Amino acid sequence: MSEMESITEEGFRLKMVMEEFRVFPDVFTYYSALIDGLCKECRLDDANLFFSEMCDRGLVPNGVTFITLINGQCKSGRVDLALEIYQQMVTKALKADLVLYNTLVNGFCKGGYFRESRKxxxxxTKRGxxxxxFMYTTLxxxxxxxxxxxxGLEMKNLFLI
Known part of the structure; x- marks a missing residue:
């Protein structure tokens, strides 16, 4: 077991102890951190399940949680799933920022979805x-x-405007 895996497992044990004492974790103090650990361990199915559990408990994911999950999916070549998660984020009316778009565009370009990255x-840009x-270089x-x-030259001209 790697050091990261042991830290993530320790996080799960902490969650069980917290719940035993009726101290329930929130998005900021617990869920985002464990989702990040699971993504770093390439345990994306577990991260997705944990994300679903968080939502089922009525907790609203924040931008950091979404970006962490999207980044993990992109790095593992699961670009279609990253896009689905992004759509969930938009549905929940969370504002996408430049960090999120950079994450998606980078994942799309590396995954061979260059046309989608242009979209x-x-x-x-429509959102201001x-x-x-970084995005310019990626594109x-x-x-x-x-x-x-x-x-590429067209994109260069677009960014010079």
Missing amino acids: LVGEM LRPDK LDGSCKEGDLDL
């Missing part, structure tokens, strides 16, 4: 957010990997 950038240098890299240098 996200369009959505992001401007791409930063240029993605367009080059797609073999679409014209698109």
